[in-house]
Amino acid sequence: MSQNTTKTDLIKKRAEFQQLYLTGKYTQLEIALKIGVSRATINAWVRDFPVPAYLRVLRRLTKELERLSQNPQENEEKIFNYIVHLEKLETMIRKHKYTPQI
Numbered sequence: 001m002s003q004n005t006t007k008t009d010l011i012k013k014r015a016e017f018q019q020l021y022l023t024g025k026y027t028q029l030e031i032a033l034k035i036g037v038s039r040a041t042i043n044a045w046v047r048d049f050p051v052p053a054y055l056r057v058l059r060r061l062t063k064e065l066e067r068l069s070q071n072p073q074e075n076e077e078k079i080f081n082y083i084v085h086l087e088k089l090e091t092m093i094r095k096h097k098y099t100p101q102i
Helices: 002-023 028-035 039-048 053-069 076-095
Strands: none
Touching: 002 028, 002 039, 002 053, 028 039, 053 076
C-alpha cells in the first residue's frame, strides 16, 4: 500500500514539477525544494522532458518581463507586448500538451 502511495505521490510531484518548470521562474534546486524531491530527481525529469524551442523562448520572455517590471513606468508598452506574447506561447504549449490546463 505504501508503495502505491509513493508512486501516486511521485506522479503528483512530477506534474507539479512540469508546471513549475514551464514557468521558467525557478531553478532546478528551487523546484526540488518546493516539491520535496532531490535535485538529481529534477535533473532526471528535465532530461526526460520535451523542451521545444518555444519553451526556451517562454523562459526568456518571463525573465525579461520580470526585469522590465522593476521599472514599469518606463516600460509599459514593452511589458504589455511581452504579456501578449507570453499568452500566445502558453496557448501553443497547451495545444501540444506539454503542460496541464490550469
